[in-house]
Amino acid sequence: MKAEPTASGASAAESPDMRAEARADMRLMRSLVIGIFILMTAAALYFARAFFMPVMLAFLLTLTLTPIVRFLRKRGIPEVVSATLLVLLSIFIFAVAGYLLSGPVIDLINNSYSIGQQLTERLAPFRWPLERVTDVAHQLEALTETSQEPGVQRVAVAPSGILSTAASNILEAGTSITIVFVLSLFLLASGTLFYEKIVQSFTSMTQKKRALRIVYDVEREISHYLLTVSVINVSLGTVIGLGLWGLGMPNPLVWGATAALLNFLPYVGALMTILLVTVIALISFDTIAYALLAPAFVVLCDVVEGQFVTPMVVGRRLEINAVAIFIAIAFWSWLWGFVGALMAVPLLVVIKVFCDHFESLSPAGNFLAAQHSMAIEEEPAENNHNQAA
Structure with a gap:
């Protein structure tokens, strides 16, 4: 009769440890499942980027244009009409920008070798510390060539068909752009249908309200951020383009568009723009002192935008x-x-x-x-x- 309480007491004493161990195992298992899910998601995004990339771009474009569609809907314009007009306007702006920028960009690409030579000549007085390193590299290359056995031949891999690769890339880019604009049109024209489907996937009224509140809050914050940042970047590119035009910089439209596009990359984009403008300015102007005015103007614009305009307009919440x-x-x-x-x-x-x-x-x-x-x-x-x- 006394053994039963002892056994039950032992099991009761062991049960908290067993429960703690079971909880630790469950946490470990959940962490492993989450890690495997993250790795599988990254692999899917990498190998299926031809599908996911235009879809992501379409959702971001939709979030950017959603405030405009809702503003026009309050003025009596249906979502289908406003969405169609906005998407057509986006296509028009994209096509015009591509047409205007294609010529100068192709010229820069074709003249890249001469640009490199001119930059080397301009920076010749400042490159003497690197000449010793260059000489050592040439000596190592010559030593490698002379140390080859007589019967050994070098194998050079000829590049595959450039025209076929370019045609494939153009076709892929055209398909992705078409998916972006068509999917954006459907998402904008659907109005609140997408949100209604999300709410209908929940059962209780509390879950429906919470899901609807989260969806609208996320949409409001993201659409405000994307639309505001897009306007700021376009304004920054316009100011930089006009300033470089006033300084006599060649192709100021290209550098204004480049500044607007690269400014979507914080820190990195501004640095890339400054470096590109510095290189072109050094080979375009006679004196180095005057050439440095162009990158200095870009730095000033980036500092004003990054430290004053964007924090004041977007807010520090995001x-x-x-x-x-x-x-x-x-x-x-x-x-x-x-x-x-x-x-x-x-x-x-x-x-x-x-x-x-x-x-x-x-x-x-x-x-x-x-x-x-x-x-x-x-x-x-x-x-x-x-x-x-």
Whole structure:
């Protein structure tokens, strides 16, 4: 009769440890499943980029134009009409920009060799520290050539058909652009149908309300960010183009469009624009002092835009951690190339806004958010003051 309580007491004593071990195993299993899911998602995005990339671009374009469609709907214009007009206007702007920029860009590509020679001649007085390194490299190359055995032949891989590769790339790009605009048209013209389908996938009224609130909040924040940043970048490109035109820079339209496009890449885009403008200015003007005016003007415009205009217009609510920005640009550029790098920051903003609406994802949202040193430094000072009181 006394053995039963002892056995039950032993099982009761062991049950908390067993439950803790089971919970630890469940957490480990869940972490493994999440890691495998992330790896499989990255692999799917990489190997199926021909499908996912235009779809992502279409969703981003839809979010950018959604505020305009809703504004026109309040003025009595149906979504189908406003969406069709906006998509046609986007196609027109894209086609005109491509036509105007194609000639100067092709000229720059064709003259890239002469540009490199002119830049080398202009920087000749400043390259003497590198001449020794260049001589060593030439000596190593000559040593490699002379050390070859007599019977060994070099194998050179001839490039595949350039025309066929170019035709394939043009066809792929045309297909992707068509998917982007057609899918954007359908998404914009559908109105609230997409949100109704999301709400209908939940059962309880509480879940429906929460899902609808999250969807509308995410859409409002992202559409505001994308539309505002697009307007800011176009304005920045216009100012830079006009300023470079006033300085006598060749092809100012190209550099204005380049500045507007690359400014979607924070930090990296501005640096690339400054370097490109510096190279062209050095070979275009007679004196180096006057040539440096062009990149100095670009630096001034970037500083004003990055430190004053964008924080004031967009607000600090959607500021992203610089480390997260660089990681996102590196990841998406590896995944989808230059187009992926352009989409890196908007996708990062989408992820941050989505994480802010779920308590379980708040650590990820906190990591993505920009951290202000003033707020961190004031908290310990305030705690010390309270402790002293």
